[in-house]
Amino acid sequence: MNADPAAQRRLLDLAVVDADLTRAAHRRRSLPELAEIEQADKNLRASRDSLVAAETAASDLDRDIRKLEAEIDQVQARGERDRGLLDSGSISSGKQLEDLQHELTTLRRRQSVLEDDLLEVMERREATETELERGRAGLAEIEQRRFDAVRRRDAALADLDATETTRKQQRQAIIGELPTELVALYERIRARNGTGAALLREGRCGACRLELDRTALGRIREAPPDQVVRCEECGAVLVRTAESGL
Ligand SMILES: [Zn+2]
Structure with a gap:
């Protein structure tokens, strides 16, 4: 030719x-931000999963706390009723009095066991709260990192768009001369x-x-x-x- x-x-x-x-x-295919975003998405999923697990644990513990508190209330109410009966002087039977005294002792013991249980569950709930706060902070950090990477990716893509538009125009002009x-x-x-x-x-x-x-x-x-x-x-x-x- x-x-x-x-x-x-x-x-x-x-x-x-x-x-x-x-x-x-x-460059459009291999922007480092693409891998960064992909990694952030993976981390987000993992972080959300563990946050959901901690939230479930926290709500289970809250339920346990409410149950124990209700039981303690019942035991206390029963004790107050018994003490009321004792104080009223309306019971004259020695056997009945002895039974009441015995029940009050049992109720005190039961209350003490329930209160120990409650304390333990509340401590676990507190530990779960710390875990939740850490999890939420971690999630927010990953979301911020992803947001930043998306912004950088979009800026890089806009640059590439501009470059490509200019180059394609130049290409057409040169081809037109040949x-x-x-x-x-x-x-x-x-x-x-x-x-x-x-x-x-x-x-x-x-x-x-x-x-x-x-x-x-x-x-x-x-x-x-x-x-x-x-x-x-x-x-x-x-x-x-x-x-x-x-
Ligand atoms: Zn050659």
């Missing part, structure tokens, strides 16, 4: 724009190998970095300037300039 050497050189500008577009696409056939060739090579055109610099292909041998260089040296020459290794259009080392 033949093409005006100026058009061939312009392919280098197109290749620079395309390399930028490729970099932007790669012969259709040359662009078609460039696009074909780019689709296959990633780089459509490169500078031949000091005898080396700018796309695959291969150093051309003397025979290949000789062929290129003898080719007319408007002939489109290509790298034998990667197929890229090799653009010749004063830097080519020919």
Whole structure:
């Protein structure tokens, strides 16, 4: 294929724009914030699960506390009733008095056991509260970290959007100046190998970095300037300039 050497050189500008577009696409997929957000989501799930477990434990303990308190109230009420009866002097039977005394002793013992139980449950409830507070603080921290990562990701994406819009406009402008056939060739090579055109610099292909041998260089040296020459290794259009080392 033949093409005006100026058009061939312009392919280098197109290749620079395309390399930028490729970099932007790669960056879009590999933003560190994406992994950060994914990790934060995992941590959020784990943190929420353990918070739910602590909340369940706390509400179970609250229920136990209410039950024990109700039992203590009952025992106390019963004791007060018994003491009322004793104090009233209305009971004259010695057997009845003895039974009442006995019941009061039993009730005192029972109350003491219940109060010990209540104390123990309340201590566990307090420990659970500490755990809950820690869990809530941990969750808030993870949510904040995720929020920050999302903000950074969105800023990076907005930058990439702007870069891509500019580069695509530049791409269209360059393509508009070039012969259709040359662009078609460039696009074909780019689709296959990633780089459509490169500078031949000091005898080396700018796309695959291969150093051309003397025979290949000789062929290129003898080719007319408007002939489109290509790298034998990667197929890229090799653009010749004063830097080519020919
Ligand atoms: Zn090459």
